[in-house]
Amino acid sequence: MRSAQSEHPGRFVLVESDDALTQDQLAAAVGLDEPRLRVSDGRYEVPRLTRTHAEEPEPERTWDPDGTVLITGGSGVLAGIAARHLVTERGVRHLLLLSRSAPDEALIGELGELGARVETAACDVSDPAALTQVLAGVSPEHPLTAVIHTAGVVDDGVVESLTVQRLETVLRPKADGAGILHELTRNTDLAAFVMYSSAAGRHGRWGAR
Incomplete structure (x- = not known):
């Protein structure tokens, strides 16, 4: 889908939902001019980058040199x-x-x-x-x-x-x-x-x- 969108800008929209959507909901989703969005409980959500606090990484296992x-x-x-x-x-x-x-x-x-x-x-x-x-x-x-x-x-x-x-x-x-x-x-x-x-x-x- 990402490749299709990059080859045809504005032609494809990826819509995710847990439930079946009505034609009106799909039309509203397309009208938001977003390449990807999710419909959840009547809300339209779009992915965005946000700043967050990094968690401490789990310690990595040691690689056995004999393996x-x-x-x-x-x-x-x-x-x-x-x-x-x-x-x-x-x-x-x-x-x-x-x-x-x-x-x-x-x-x-x-x-x-x-x-x-x-x-x-x-x-x-x-x-x-x-x-x-x-x-x-x-x-x-x-x-x-x-x-x-x-x-x-x-x-x-x-x-x-x-x-x-x-x-x-x-x-x-x-x-x-x-x-x-x-x-x-x-x-x-x-x-x-x-x-x-x-x-x-x-x-x-x-x-x-």
């Missing part, structure tokens, strides 16, 4: 950034990079020089059987302690060009993969389960660039 951190989309730019951060800032020493494409040998070499032991596996995270097999191969000496899900496929286009097939292509590794990762690791004591997602959901496709 294995799994990173999906392992040959991508985001995976590389995450891996470097984990090794240099979190003390991670065992990485498992998953990717459907060939591993990034330069990244593996760089991480090795930083003191990390890197393993790679060819795996489609939207394939439960393949992912189960990869997880079963994690060494008990270095059990899985965190998951970083950066995998994704880009199939960009304006709203009018979208098809069911294009949506499936994008959602399969990102959304389906996240669900499968969750199911297969839900009983594992993880220090973190981190999912990367596009900012377009908040800002629209153009605002996210």
